[in-house]
Amino acid sequence: MRIDNPKVIAALPELGVELRTGTAMSGLTSLGIGGTTDLLRIKKHEGIPDLLNLLDELGIPHKFLGGGSNLLVGDGELPWVVLNLVRPEPDVVIEGTFAQVDAAADLGRTVTFCAKNDLGGMEGLIGVPGTVGGALRMNAGAYGMQIGSYVREVKLYRAAARKIEILSRNQISFEYRHTSFAADDMMLAVKLELPSKPFKEILQGIRICNEKRRSSQPLGQKSAGCIFKNPPGASAGRMIDELGLKGLNVGDARISDRHANFFVNAGTASAKDMLTLIGDVRERVRQAFDVELEHEVVLWNA
Ligand code: EPU
Numbered sequence: 001m002r003i004d005n006p007k008v009i010a011a012l013p014e015l016g017v018e019l020r021t022g023t024a025m026s027g028l029t030s031l032g033i034g035g036t037t038d039l040l041r042i043k044k045h046e047g048i049p050d051l052l053n054l055l056d057e058l059g060i061p062h063k064f065l066g067g068g069s070n071l072l073v074g075d076g077e078l079p080w081v082v083l084n085l086v087r088p089e090p091d092v093v094i095e096g097t098f099a100q101v102d103a104a105a106d107l108g109r110t111v112t113f114c115a116k117n118d119l120g121g122m123e124g125l126i127g128v129p130g131t132v133g134g135a136l137r138m139n140a141g142a143y144g145m146q147i148g149s150y151v152r153e154v155k156l157y158r159a160a161a162r163k164i165e166i167l168s169r170n171q172i173s174f175e176y177r178h179t180s181f182a183a184d185d186m187m188l189a190v191k192l193e194l195p196s197k198p199f200k201e202i203l204q205g206i207r208i209c210n211e212k213r214r215s216s217q218p219l220g221q222k223s224a225g226c227i228f229k230n231p232p233g234a235s236a237g238r239m240i241d242e243l244g245l246k247g248l249n250v251g252d253a254r255i256s257d258r259h260a261n262f263f264v265n266a267g268t269a270s271a272k273d274m275l276t277l278i279g280d281v282r283e284r285v286r287q288a289f290d291v292e293l294e295h296e297v298v299l300w301n302a
Pocket residue numbers: 141142143144216224225226227228229230235236237238241258259260261296
């Protein structure tokens with residue numbers, strides 16, 4: 001979708017927003033899949049309510065992009081524009097055992113920065129690609145921990161109230177790969193409270209998680225992490241593997257040989273290829289195990 005309304009274009013600089021026309025979403029997602037649209041890069045949080053009022057007033061649909069690492073975007077010209085936050089400097093500020101983190105901060109770099117300040121707890125998230133805002137929205141987790149456990153406060157733009165708000169921990173619920181945030185809430189910043197630990201000890205945990213991840217996940221390939229959520233008490237990856245589906249492909253969309261819940265883009269896969277593969281696997285798992293797998297990856301127009 002193209003922003004060609006002169007009123008919007010003229011208002012953007014004052015709102016601290018940069019317009020990048022005709023942006024390929026394939027370049028902004030870890031899967032390397034996705035069509036084209038206009039991108040609005042937000043440099044200051046304070047401009048967001050006015051920006052969104054303007055877009056709504058003119059009927060311009062929009063979506064919020066985090067790190068693009070858990071996302072499958074449709075092909076072709078997309079019917080909405082995309083907003084994302086420009087990372088400020090600094091993006092993490094430590095105060096005692098609290099870390100105030102901008103949503104645009106890189107998750108892995110945040111984990112290591114906190115570690116260097118003797119703050120641990122998030123070792124499991126090392127190697128998870130994406131932004132802190134994306135991790136927060138999805139309640140990202142691995143190796144027995146999830147980010148929600150450390151959240152004390154969240155600054156967000158609430159589309160329903162049309163304003164920036166600060167929520168405390170008890171106003172948010174964090175479940176397995178799910179939070180109580182509304183679909184159109186935009187994460188802006190988070191205050192984490194982390195356990196004090198010596199850097200060396202955190203580093204050891206980070207190394208162990210890194211090793212486990214490297215040995216079981218296809219890290220060098222284009223993927224969106226796990227495609228399906230694990231059903232209660234079961235592993236989607238193991239079920240798909242048991243059906244002998246590793247290596248199954250539709251065009252360049254392929255089930256990883258290393259981990260069966262990772263579907264990789266082995267070249268120039270389209271969203272259509274990936275969705276066909278996802279649908280096929282869901283059907284096979286349903287027939288074999290009588291289990292309906294739920295998407296873990298977020299689908300946008302795909
Ligand atoms: N397994 C197989 N074959 C496979 C993959 C896994 O037999 O192809 C078996 C493993 O041997 C293991 C069991 O299934 O016994 C579970 O596998 P794994 O430890 O790899 O964990 P997972 O349940 O597949 C979850 C998260 C990952 C996270 C890891 C590590 C989900 C959907 N996945 O994977 O998160 O990194 O645990 O904690 O919750 C993601 O969210 O995108 C993601 C990758």
